[in-house]
Amino acid sequence: MLKSRLLTAFILIPLVIAALFWLPPVGFAMTTLAICMLAAWEWGQFAGFASASQRIWMALLCGLLLVLMMFSLPAYQHSVHLPQIAGSLWAALAWWCGALLLVLSYPVSAKFWRDSRPARVIFGVLTIVPFFWGMVALRQYHYETDSFAGAWWLLYVLLLVWGADSGAYMFGRLFGKHKLAPKVSPGKTWEGFFGGLLTSAIIAGLFGLLAPLNITVSALLACSIVAALASVLGDLTESMFKREAGIKDSGHWIPGHGGILDRIDSLTAAVPVFACLLLLVFGTL
Template sequence: MKELFTRVIVAIIAIPLIAAVILYGKAPTVIFVNILVCVALWEYYKLSGIRIKFFSQILIILQGIVTSWLVFYYGETALFYSILAAFFILGLSNIFRRDFALATTRMVNMFYGFFYIMLFNFLILIREMDIIRYDDYRWGAFWIWFLFAVIFVCDTAAYFVGKPLGRIKFSPTVSPNKTVEGFIAGLVFGSLAAYGFSLLALHDVAKWKMVLLGFTIALIGQLGDLMESLFKRRMGVKDSSNIIPGHGGVLDRFDSTLLALPTLYFLLKYFIYID
């Protein structure tokens, strides 16, 4: 009961703050992403078991911070080159180690963590991309709220349907509590949430396209959640950290969102805004 109370209080405080940051956009959104990136990188490397010197950790985190600002000013091209630069830097930092197999494993793990967490920068890209088509700067915020709403409804439906009605295990070895029934419920209700957004009539996007967006985000979000569960199970931990009272860590709260962010961005760019 105490944990539930803590979760509710934190949510009551955090949700309006995040909503305000997203609505405003620009520098506050970049700073918000900076915070997520810093904490998530720390969580990942702590969980991965990779022994990284403190100075090296600081350099990786600084590169993550700089990447977010470059993305804000120069777009997705900056993200591509920043990730490419990280690959070469991490490669050079491990190439002179005597144990080649260990060095290779270390480099792959470090690069995967950096690449995975840099997906947070798609939040910036989505927030800023609306100016391509619309004069109203708030459209980026609309799409981010759309993403969060679909993910929330999907996760909630998967839990409340899968818990009492679930019989078929979706992935027993990775996440024993997830069921096929819950997975399907997440897809259905995530799509319905997207349809609900389409009824707001705030844009000229066809309803069927909105539903397809919702279905895809719900699908990718649940797979992202499963991937995070696999990583934590391999490390033998329940939560990535306890930095958010009652909610675990940043990677715990955004496990469904990380893969969904680039999915939504590219669907908007090449499917919704293609004309």
């Protein structure tokens, strides 16, 4: 299992970085759209859609919603303050605050949404749609003056989340004794949690020194800490929904890693939250 995970990671990471820097905005948006549709297909399991046809419809409707939102944007104007983008990012901030309450109060919280398919579909929309707009908004950051500026920001968030995941895994394996959320994900520990945050802090410090990120230290620190915490929440939230659905992995697309949602669960929270703080709260434009 570990060997296949490492091999897949060595293949996927260079491809992801190449897509960040080499794909034009439209190509990047279409690639992200495809990932979101696959994620919606997998979320169908969480929503209680047992048949493949129902899950295909969920994926198609998610893609249609995102395409309609993109076409509703004014031509040649993709400001983060447009209602389609800003609204999605603010919705993400609200949703993940709500998800925190669901996770902290689980399994009691599940009584209110376990038997409600519309609620679980809405949870999926609030997870996937803001993730799409967070990715697009960050990639288009200052694109007119520097086509790579947004790519650097996205790479920063990706490394932050990858560092948190890897650090949590290593510290948890070596020192893990105290369970972080045993009712949601028994394998996660407080030692892994703090190890992941430490790894993220080191990555943030090094990347901030070496990469062209034009932002004050205090703003970068605030965005990074909240994004790292959000990444843990994204992971725990997906674990909660998988537990309710009675499945171990959201899919089998990626050898050794499970499904698309298993790989982007942390990013679905970290990316839109980071984008909201960076672009809307701190106004780094």
